[in-house]
Amino acid sequence: MMSAGIRTEGGGELYTRLRQQQLISAFGREALRGQGLKELLQEASRIAAEGLGTSLAKVLQHIPAEGALKIVAGVGWRSDVIGVVRFGTDLESPAGFALRTGAPVISNHLGGEGRFRTPRLMVEHGVRRAVNVLIRGEAGAPPFGVLEVDSRDPSEDFSESDVDFLQALANVVGLAIDRDRDRRDRDLLTREAHHRVKNSLQIAQTLLRLQLREVEDPEARLQLEQAARRIMTIGAVHERLFSGPAIGQVSVGTYLRGLVEDLRNSLGVGEGGRPLELELTALGEMAVWDGDRVTTLGLVVTELVTNAFKYGRGGVLIRLDIAALDGTGTLVVEDGGEGPPEGYDQVRGRGLGMRILATLLRGGALVPEWPDGGRFRFVATLPPAVSAPSS
Known part of the structure; x- marks a missing residue:
């Protein structure tokens, strides 16, 4: 001075x-x-x-x-x-x-x-x-x-x-x-927009749950339940988009912990049932991503966890290993089942879930692995973000 x-x-x-x-x-x-x-x-x-x-x-x-x-x-x-x-x-x-x-x-x-x-x-x-x-x-x-x-x-x-x-x-x-x-006015409008989207998604999820009561066919019920979980996953992102560190930014660790709790409830994982656990590396805890990228991550987790509870056995472990701030890294979802036969090409599989995953992971990869110890896991390589997110 x-x-x-x-x-x-x-x-x-x-x-x-x-x-x-x-x-x-x-x-x-x-x-x-x-x-x-x-x-x-x-x-x-x-x-x-x-x-x-x-x-x-x-x-x-x-x-x-x-x-x-x-x-x-x-x-x-x-x-x-x-x-x-x-x-x-x-x-x-x-x-x-x-x-x-x-x-x-x-x-x-x-x-x-x-x-x-x-x-x-x-x-x-x-x-x-x-x-x-x-x-x-x-x-x-x-x-x-x-x-x-x-x-x-x-x-x-x-x-x-x-x-x-x-x-x-x-x-x-x-x-x-x-x-x-001007920025505060835009933030207010953005918050309101995300709030309305979240409410609309909640209504859609409620309607699907009501429809489930009228459906007796097991396969149709399964499809409706999975659709409801996908909507829940997207709605959770919109809920956190206007309550996170900044408008349009979501704490990955906070979001995933909330998603895991939602999945426990929707999949009926209770006391004495199959455990669902989450592990995050230090960068995973620190990461703050934009809404689109977190939505992709949430949908991938939801599909893989649902698949593990449907076809696998024992406890299910989610592990996110982020190697860089641009989001490059791996997502592992592991259970105690045998998994599909070796050589199975999930990209060409006919299931809707696998087709969704193939679309979401363009620029990345999804590889089945059979590690020693009688376990099976899917390893998803996350594509890097278009630009490094704010932290």
Whole structure:
């Protein structure tokens, strides 16, 4: 951070203005990186103070319901100020005047100022001068609030050039706020869309369960049960798409544990029955994938586990070994059965489940194995993601 001597170092006024432009440019790059709004407002406060050679700055957000300006970010203030202290929005407050009129406010002699009263917080911190500018968003939208810089030093006045710097900084903040608002609006719509899809899938699953009550043919009942499980698998992804680490992203470990529990219930695996276990490597626990990729994984697991309980014996083990963050790795589903005859080509098999697996694993592979110890397993090689998922 620059010292309070910014106006006299390295060439005086010209140096000051060049440095201010550098600060705005650097802040613009930070804003483009898409960091959180809270962090961005804090950085704007720091940049504002540095650019005007002081140690005090703050961002005040307009809270219409309270008729107040709340300090939501700042530097140089007591630890109990940010997020707590509020100023009035009347014209006798410098920040309130800027908010009401949209005009910048320079007050270089707060102690003798006839236009405004000095808020108690600023008196307690020894503030002698202040400059305020409005933080605007998109045209027609209410202003977000005010960006203010304060100084304890009465010897050098804030100038119109300082206002220009501060307003340019506030304009970048306004653009970042607009983008954050747009992102939150999109997230809300995305959440609502996934919620509706999840509800529709639940209705479809319920209808299939009701249909099961009317069907006596064992093969038809089996097909309806498998269809219901596939719908359950997809619905579980949509449920977690708007409750995961980020919109559209799902924690693989959390999802698989929930899916295993759902499969235990739908397959009737209870106390004393055939156990269904899950093992994850460290990367499997850490992985966060997009919804499409997790849906594929869930459907593959569902088909293989259903197949193991239908044709296998003993306990069923699911093991996911992710070798890289792009999702490349293997999925093993193992049971105590003998499996199909060696040489069986599951890709050409006529069963719907195997045809589904062949479609889902394009770019990967599904290989039957007969390890020593009287067990059988399917080993699915997962195709890599199109691009590495966020983590």
